[in-house]
Amino acid sequence: MGPVRVESTAALYFATLFSGYTPMFTPRYARITERLSADGSDVWAVHDRALEMQRNGDDVILLSVGDPDFRTPEPIIDNAVSHLRVGRTHYSPSLGEIKLRRAVADLETRTSPYPCNADEVAIFPGATSAIYATLSCLLDPGDEIVVPEPMYVGYVPIFQGLDLKVRTVPLEVQNGFSLDVSAVKATISDKTRVLFINTPGNPTGAIIPAADIRELANYCRERNIWLVCDEVYSMFCYEGKHVSARASAESLENIVMIDGLSKSHAMSGWRIGWVVAPPTLILRLGSYAGATLFGSPQFIQDASAFALENDQQYVREMRDEYRKRRDYVLDKLGKVKNIRCSRPHAGMFVMCDVSATGLDGKAFAEQLLTEQAVSVIPGDAFGPSAANFVRLGLAQNHSVLKRACKRIRVFCAAI
Ligand SMILES: Cc1ncc(COP(=O)(O)O)c(C=O)c1O
Structure with missing residues (x-):
């Protein structure tokens, strides 16, 4: 009998029955695939x-x-195209091109009292990837993370993928979705390894005041807990001022910031985000990025550095x-x-x-x-x-x- 083509489960059954064909391979997948595809209710x-x-x-x-419905600003597109034309199409360092890391560090130096060096910056393809990498380097499966809700829907698959124990703290819904610092402290347990906050918030549009971030940062530091802060809407403040976790904190030891260009520069499809953190974490992120990314595209990083270095009109x-x-x-x-x-x-x-x-x-x-x-x-x-x-x-x-x-x-x- 010739080779048996198997096109469906039923065909497989009959083929097995009548041809003596025995499937040689039963696919088995890692449990992470089940967690990642777990039904995230019907969000979408x-x-x-x-x-x-x-x-x-x-x-x-x-x-x-x-x-964003806006087009990426034309000078950024031109910059990327010109870098493509001169051959910036090769591998790049896992932690990102030094020019872009410096541009991010300069931005942080301008917006906080602490000078920032490139060795405190890691580039990732978007904030999502930066968050996944960061939490992968900070937490083991089963570790506890505290996060206020309502929160950005994209966090859920990340927490699930990494098999984290998530403890949520409700925001003060009737009070403009403000963060109740004492409620956050009450939720933090002796098992908590990371407090994850997002300011300005999606979906809330609320800005966490600098004094609250400072208090939480200190509280976490005293308990050996990382404070990770997602700030991708930092450039779109209408009232009040966004003060970054870095600018708010009294010490940078436990502070990790995530930001990116998807929203601020209408560059969601370019996939550029970054982590600003102590160099010890950045080194670990480098190993993680080496294993999972092996660098982001050069011409995109060139244009992103240009976007950050030039007029922000x-x-x-x-x-x-x-x-x-x-x-x-x-x-x-x-x-x-x-x-x-x-x-x-x-x-x-x-x-x-x-x-x-x-x-x-x-x-x-x-x-x-x-x-x-x-x-x-x-x-x-x-x-x-x-x-x-x-x-x-x-x-x-x-x-x-x-x-x-x-x-x-x-x-x-x-x-
Ligand atoms: C709060 C927040 N963080 C992160 C992201 C993801 O950003 P990126 O496109 O850089 O992965 C989004 C996207 O909507 C967001 O709203």
């Missing part, structure tokens, strides 16, 4: 349905994305545009009686409490999509304390936001 269900509707020709408005322009969009949405939805939007001080999102409609965030988001073809993210995607909220993204231009607000008003009036 509304968004996915919106995309499906769009493919079917419906006029859907997507407020469920956090990808385009960053200010994007920030001002997001602020206008935020103000517009708050103004229009502020007139809708049965929803109440929190005022984000930073970032790209507006959180709306929809409980007065009689719906929770999930039902509201599902019905808003069905009835008015507007896609938002249900608050419970970010944590249980935001279950009565939906998150609206500001990564759409004014005319789209205008139509979206109108549809939301019509939807709310009909409830």
Whole structure:
């Protein structure tokens, strides 16, 4: 009998029965693959349905994305292209090109009282990868991490992948999602190895005051706990000032900062992020990056260094545009009686409490999509304390936001 082609489980069964064919290989996978693919509830269900509707020709408005709608500023693109043309297309050091590490270090030196050296910086392909690498180097499976919620949805697969024990602290939802320092301290146990915070916050748009970060940093240092702070929205503050963990802390021993260019420079697809941390951690991140990345593309790092070193006018322009969009949405939805939007001080999102409609965030988001073809993210995607909220993204231009607000008003009036 010739070779047996096996195309399905049923075919495999019959082939095995009648041909004497015995499968030689039973695939087995590492448990991390199960954890990574674990059902993260239906975080993206509304968004996915919106995309499906769009493919079917419906006029859907997507407020469920956090990808900047702006083009990457032209000078950065030109810079990357020119570096491509001169052959910057080779391997690069695992920790990143020294020019970019220095550019990040200079930025940190400008924004904190501590001078920063390139040996405190590691470059990764995006903040997501920087966070994964950092937590991989700080925590073993089963170790405890404390994190406030609502939190960025992207943290969940990272925590799951690394098999961490996650203890969450609810933010003060009715108080603009502020962080209650004493609640965080009460959640930290003698098993906690990392306190993970995010300021300015996604989805909340809240900025953690420098004094609170300082207090937590000291509290953690006294207990041998790392403070890891994700600051990817640092350049989009509208009121109040973002003060980095590095600038807030009294000592840098236990401070790790994550940032990147995805949001600030509309470079989400370029994949550039970084870690700023004590050199001992950076060395370990170097080994980790050597094993997993073997360097990020040279021409992208060249253009990223250029982006950080040169005039930040385009960053200010994007920030001002997001602020206008935020103000517009708050103004229009502020007139809708049965929803109440929190005022984000930073970032790209507006959180709306929809409980007065009689719906929770999930039902509201599902019905808003069905009835008015507007896609938002249900608050419970970010944590249980935001279950009565939906998150609206500001990564759409004014005319789209205008139509979206109108549809939301019509939807709310009909409830
Ligand atoms: C708080 C936060 N951290 C990290 C990321 C991921 O950033 P990156 O594109 O650099 O991986 C995002 C993206 O939305 C975010 O909102």
